[in-house]
Amino acid sequence: MTAANPTACLLVIGNEVLSGRTRDLNINFLAIRLGEIGIPLREVRIIPDVRETIIATLNEVRPKFDHVFTTGGIGPTHDDITSECVAGAFGLPWEPHPEAWARLERHYKPGDFNPARQRMATMPRGATLIENAISIAPGFTVENVHVLAGVPRIMQAMFESLAPTLQGGPPIASRAVHADGVMEGRIAEGLAAIQARWPDLDIGSYPYYRMGGGGVALVAKGSDAEAVEAAAHDITVLLRALGSHPVQGEPPV
Template sequence: MSAPNPTACLLVIGNEVLSGRTQDANIRFLAIGLGELGIPLREVRIIPDVAQTIIDTVNEVRAKFTYVFTTGGIGPTHDDITSECVAAAFGVPWEPHPEAWARMERSYPPGGFNAARQRMATMPRGATLIDNALSVAPGFQIGNVYVMAGVPRVMQSMFEWLAPKLQGGAKVVSRAVHAIGLAEGLIAEGLTGVQARYPDLDLGSYPFYRPSGNGVSIVAKGTDAARAEAAIAEVTTLIAGLDRTPVQGEPPE
């Protein structure tokens, strides 16, 4: 039997997300990207810019998951406290990172690398840098915690640089079937039986609403393509038995 896949948790850090001021755009990107590496994203938490909350949460999830990714809170302003909180979680000093400091100092004119910008080059002792193609300010890794920007384009650039360096597992694959006119209440009992026979898969039921008609899409996800296909074959039979027409794949947008 192959070894189980590594797992991941994402911490979205920022009062602006919790207040509704900013809509998160990173969860879906990371879930897809990690899944392609065989690192299923098992948990996402959105937490405020509160030091003790960040420290406690980082310590909790880094003991539970193979990888922990954070987004947000590494900019130059007073509420960007993720970096110093991660240092506190690991019990190490928060201090200037020599390489990050040198890079950033070179990128500004004399006097431009001010105290606020210096915060972005201050990291937990022992951290290694996460580069990106859009900004001179890097993210960083310490232990199994990867600290990245909250701005989606910058975060995506950081992840693209980081992804080849992560140790993944078997790629997560998905298979789907859908039907117009199908309701979850009609197929729920049958799906319970399919899920019981395929406990290694995530079997999801997703209603959709289209101009061409409403219905339900059933998706099986796992690391064994043959098992996912077998589960969807059973679901296809269930749908046909309900006098609905099963169509392989997800419904068109």
């Protein structure tokens, strides 16, 4: 990637993900969408609902990346502690957010805006709201930390409301070439030479296995679309030189 591209880190917060109880669907969505707006996702960490861990991890990554996204832990139950941990990481009071409080108070019937639901309107002082078109309760941003819901549909809605405000770089282009019957050991040397020829690109090799045999998919990614196309051409030439029949795109499932 070029220096023009800001970078992102994602913290997936939740014991249920670490235990295997919940399959995370947010990483793939955010990686793709962030790439489309020119903010490559450079690191993902999955951490538990433990106050000390969340605060320490936030304070480690937020100086290293232009954007830090969190998913999970902003609901109404006792283990939803992400919001108060963000406040702790920034040394800010955790208090009712006037606008979020007013929205939720209007949304619920009289008497239903109970202490548990009030937690969803309690945020670090000065937080900027992230709209939630699905279930009202908003996410929020503090400096370069963007706090999103863990439920995929709600997280996606929050991200789409946030995306226009994010300053990205050139979109990340990607080209894949695959070939059946090719093993990584045969292409390693040639692929290393292609990577050396295009040092600003990410070039990866991904073997696949399926009924009837396997092969390898080779992917070039970067913010220079012309360089990505040229690298994909070099990959195709390499595969043909090995006697295979390369096909543009990912292999069929």
